Amino acid sequence: MFTKSTALAAVALLCFFAACNQGGRHMSTDNVAIKDVTLTTTDTTMVAESNKLDEAKPELPINTEDYDNIIENRFLSPLKKPLSTFSIDVDEASYSNVRRYLQEGSLPPAGAVRIEEMINYFDYDYEAPKGNEPFSVFTEIASCPWNTKHQLVHIGLKGKEIPTDNLPASNFVFLIDVSGSMVEPNKLPLVQESLKMLVDQLREKDKVAIVVYASNSGLVLPSTNGSNKAKIKEAINNLQAGGSTAGEREFY
Template identity: 55%
Template sequence: MFLLILASCEKGGTGDAYFNNTDGLYFEGSGDQYNEIEENPFIETSENAISTFSIDADGGSYANVRRFLQQDNQLPVKDAVRTEELINYFELDYPQQPGEAISLNGEISSSPWSEGHRLLRIGVKGKDIPREELGPSNFVFLIDVSGSMGSEDKLEMLKNGFKTLTDELSDDDRIAIVTYAGESGVLLPSTPGSEKSTIKAAISKLGAGGSTAGAAGITTAYEIAEANFIEHGNNRIVIGTDGDFNVGASSQEELTELIEQKRESGVFITVLGVGRGNLQDGMLEQIANKGNGTYEYIDNVEQMRKVFLYDFKKFYTAAKDVKIQVEFSPKVVQAYRLIGYENRVLNTEDFEDDEKDAGEIGINQNITALYEIIPAVNADYALPAITVDCRYKLPDSDSSLPISLQVFDELTPFSQSSGFMKFSAGVASFGMLLRDSEFKGDTSYEKVLQWLQAAQLHDEHGYKAQLQELVQKSNSL
């Protein structure tokens, strides 16, 4: 069952950018809001040889950065750039281990931006399942129809997207539609996927107006999703909104607490952000983070097709609560730094705690994490440089399963590394340039272009080629 939630609210611009220390939000001059990000520092292996984090399957930051560059003709504000989401926007054909819900791979090469440093890439792949074997779904579409959703790049974009998704569903799937403005309402009760004309007619009726009672809509959506719950099926709420909630529980803390309570229901969530001027990016990313879900931003029609059509399988969970724990050998690694994932870092003891929430990975989805490494003096490269441990749960299980991987540093030059490494490093470096990171080393937009072009990866829909255009645009700005 799919639940779609669309939400919006009226809010004016905020003038110059400033920080709100109470809520931890960064306000862009247009009224868009972002959570502040402080980059991960280097950590001495002698002080702490273990690094633990939750995976992040979101791609929202990349599409939003693209909107800044293409539509606004300006560089993005720093905290709109979440480097791991830039990397994980792109499909990478990582190898899969037969019989496993997820698979691991990794490699080490020299760092292309810091002489003498090394770069570790960890790849995670969710298993692929043929479309005809995905099983029934219970979708609830939760759609924001408040006044601020009235523009073409908001509600109309989402309506087209939800119709596209409806066409992809089987007769055994079910769809309900909940709307919210000043209060929530059920536009369409749970309806079989065989009645596509009825579902799309309901979507066509959607219009914007009023304030935004987001919490009420979320509560109603979960009630419908739970009432139509499919055991061992795909139960998911899809929220479409600019996130500017202004009626009832509306702060980031209040809404994430609500979502944390609801995630125990076994219902997953997809959060779709739209529009500009009052986009609550930080809040939407955290709602997805806390609610067993993912966050995507839709900036144009092609992105709408990507989310609803090309990446359709990401609406299905391959594994949940996926945690990565990396142990660095002090005899090989002097210090290390996790690139990105700042709001996904976990404590060491969280790794084996099955009560601790972590990220989800979709069917056939890939996740990448990069560490920059300072090698130990007189390093013993006969030893494994790192051990990667991973714990994950199957979608309908409360107990985690372990897998692990050892990676040796074979002193591979970056120029001889895999296309996966070249591409991921290029995207990561692009993110550090956009953030003007203190860790960007001697990189440049020209070098990023060289690394991306050298990767030579499959690019069915042209997204990797478009990335090169964005790098060139950033250089000109």
């Protein structure tokens, strides 16, 4: 079983345009002097206003996390809607993410709390399917703790386990972001630890290659057999975060 573990740059452009209407072609010296004073005053005002805007402009955090809003399903009468559908993909990152927020002393954003991922985080020791069945189904029903008029249904699926020895050879190519925004412990260092866990499960016939990108991109590990775990881990340990994200441009 392989263990899986997934920068935003904001650029603000502020332009000032000054227009100055010019009078007739024949002007006196006094008029020219007055216009010069007016231009100088306007420039000074523009600089002052620009400084105020720069001071008022909030600093954007380096680490920006965005979460989609979660819209809860409304209750439907089974007499009118007897069928329900649900996804069987297994995601479990929300549990670790919520735990990180709590350990840092803050409440997680509502969009970061995904109940199905928190439930899937745990192992339930379901019995494997028998015969040619691709998966087995387990259900439980209980009263809802916060509303006794409702009931909760727990549905568990156990897929058929395929021995890894019977799997064909795998050829992995990892594209890793090593820009400066990945320096935090829960980013590139976490990716490195996860990759090393995967390396421990590689077979001799499996192969791994690593490509990185930041300000520039490049190959840090050519395709390497899974038996050469020391070489693969050395390449992983040598990854360092720095520079901007490839393709990013700044405007002034």
